[in-house]
Amino acid sequence: MPPTKSTTGSRTRRARGTTVDKPALSGGAEVSAPPHPSFREALGVWIRIGLLSFGGPAGQIALMHKELVEDRRWISESRFLHALNYCMLLPGPEAQQLATYIGWLLHGTRGGIVAGTLFVLPGFLVICALSAAYALFQRTDWLPNLFFGLKAAVLAIVLEALLRVAGRALKTPFARLLAALAFVCLFFLALPFPLVIAVAGIAGYLAAQSSPDLLQPPAGHRAHAPDKPSVIGDAFADRRRSLGASLGIIIVGALLWAAPFALLPLLPSGPGAFAAIGVFFSKMAVVTFGGAYAVLAYVAQQAVDSYQWLKPGEMLDGLALAETTPGPLVLVLSFVGFLAAFRDTGGLDPLVAGLLGAFLTTWVTFVPCFLWIFLGAPHVERLRANTALSGALAAISAAVVGVILNLAIWFGLHVLFRHVGTLKAGPVSMAWPDPSSIDVWALLLTVAAAFMLFRLGLGIVYTLLVCAVAGFALTAVI
Template identity: 55%
Template sequence: MTDPEIQTPSFGDLLRVSTRIGFLSFGGPAGQVALMHRELVDERRWVAEDDFLQALNFCHLLPGPEAQQLATWIGWKLHGWRGGLACGLLFVLPGALVMLALSILYGFAARLDWFAALFLGIKAAVLAIIAQALLRIAGRALKTDFQRALALIAFAALFLFNAPFPLVVLAALAVGALAGSRRPDWLALKQAVSHPISERKPWLASFKTFAVWTIVWVLPLAAVFLMLGPDHVLWRIGLFFSKLAVVTFGGAYAVLAYMAQQAVTGFGWLGPGEMADGLGLAETTPGPLIMVTQFVGYLAAFRDPAPFSPMVAGVLGAVLTTWVTFAPCFLWVLTLAPWMSRLQRAPALKGGLAAVTAAVVGVVANLAVWFALHVLFAQVSVVALGPMQLQWPDWSTFDWRAASIAVVAVLLIFPLKRGITTTLAVTAALGLALGLV
């Protein structure tokens, strides 16, 4: 039954409010979802409360940033495919433009002493920000002993055995699907209320949407392959971030360690400390945190620009990265939105999602340790112990300045409950002061 209080906005009103949300969407997915709820559910009554919560649960089933996908679904709900496209793009574009400008500045200024000192404080603050994210995710995801075991296994697989991140995600999906079907209590799944679904199954419309958005996704990749070949950095960027888009369950923090390890040790696109710099920049911009991928794509092309200039190559790398990161989000949402009510009643899918969410706690813990080692120590080596590969720091390279600023960041975020923007501003100033001493 339709809520009589629900209003359907004009397309122009939807564009105006979506632009406002895009420029104000700071604070990670929790803050972004809260902003959309206040603007669209509480104040304007464009979306019913139940529909909003069901759509949020639906977006958790999909790879990619859930807040951007929720914005896309809301646009689709209100004005069909053009509404979904408009809302999804407006959620991403403000942050993408700001991140591109910051990446350009970083590319040209990274070798300057004052700039390195500034980012000493930002890197240290990132450690406290990740710790805060880890505690939040763990509090939400780990309700049973089985979920806690999944988190520990995921951490051990990644940190001790260097298991591929996609394999960890797929294994969690498979285990969760099985548990969801047979032992839902292991994952604290609630029994779904079964209601008859009378709508016809939209097979043809979904197939057409899937085909169109698949072409949209791969078209730039095909152009890069044909014009520059498979050995060019832009092809490697597009292919890598396309693969990443398929396994980005659990938010940006879940894939950051995998992305950092591949970008640093696999491709050699940037250094370990620079990944922390990129995350710090992404925390200061509106839009999804996964926008940090644009920073990586920019630097990778900027430093291997032929046959372009560094600036042109960097911009192409950033645009291509953003394209292959977010085009799949539109594919998932617009293809599967008509199936939302059916998908939410599938115990195997719900179990797979709950298991991945639990495993993400271990993944983020691995990210926290990885960043801490590379921010606090100038040298970190890999020590092989049988099948295990331990990352071990050179204690003589301990950076007391980064450690001191990290302690300040922890105090600001936890006891003093300051926001991320305030914390980054304070720690950046401390980094500038200590780094130039």
């Protein structure tokens, strides 16, 4: 929403009647602080983000950046990147954790719960419906037609966001070098994601101690929107958390995480496969560094060979379903949980068992994500005043641009080409498309989506809608 400007003084009025100083820009001009959003207003935006969060982490981070930083200015660029840096260090889907973090900043614990839940809920409902259709009819041929144009639009949205975020995060040569090195390590060398992020953090920590200017954001960066607790979240964000409070969060989080296991003995035939589902995906929740792709091969192997929940090839079908729904890509695990319970019902109706399996999988996968945020975010907020540690997070921010570029190229290759393989030569291991498999219609739709976004200035919703309809019509005709 546009800022509310004051015409009589140097203050601007907040939505609830208090006032906030205008931050001064480097050139002497002033920009007024936007009103702090009400909880109801934020609720509508989180619903919107949850419904439109296509395209994997790159597209989801891009969407949140546009909605929260660019359009509404509810959070500053530097604070957005600060939160993203922390989420990149955690196991689990970083985009969902970023939504939880920002929701917590804006409205405390209830804001974090609502933001994180609404980010997952639409995709969870869709993946349950698609999993049920898949289990009953074993057909997903209609999905590519339905989402053909949607993927092209998401690719354009990701590219727009990549340019926007890179322009703000890479203000120094050292930051640009870190971003380039991170991209090379991920795309060309296929190095582990946690290793790349950790090395970037160490480099930033050492650089900030010797020369803070190497990663120091410009003054205008922080003036994009005020960072005062009275505007971004409540004073809860800056309170020192006692050891007792932290232990309380750990206990409550652990109890919620384990709560479904206490109910499993009540099922008609006992825990059965549900216990194995819960334990297996609980372990996955704490090792999913680097997102869903980092663990999909292992999950597929265990689900097919060890547990025999899936048949060979069904994991790829589940990935196709997850890629065409909003929400984190790790929702593919909900597909696995659905089929596992659908085929080992424990005395329940197969569809009911499948839904319970999907819910159990989703619960044990995402509850820890809230725990990591509520436990660590207050401490991370205080690190903003520590030059060396802020330098480490700023370096991670630069590396994240390389991460997003890697994700964007990976996503783009799979949108624009029908066949993408892997090219290996010595230490190089990179995705490589078959040039003859280029999808001309997908390319044209991507160009059209980019034109609508960059030149016509259409919003995300209209661009997605136009491309979805055009894509479905093209596939029907072709």
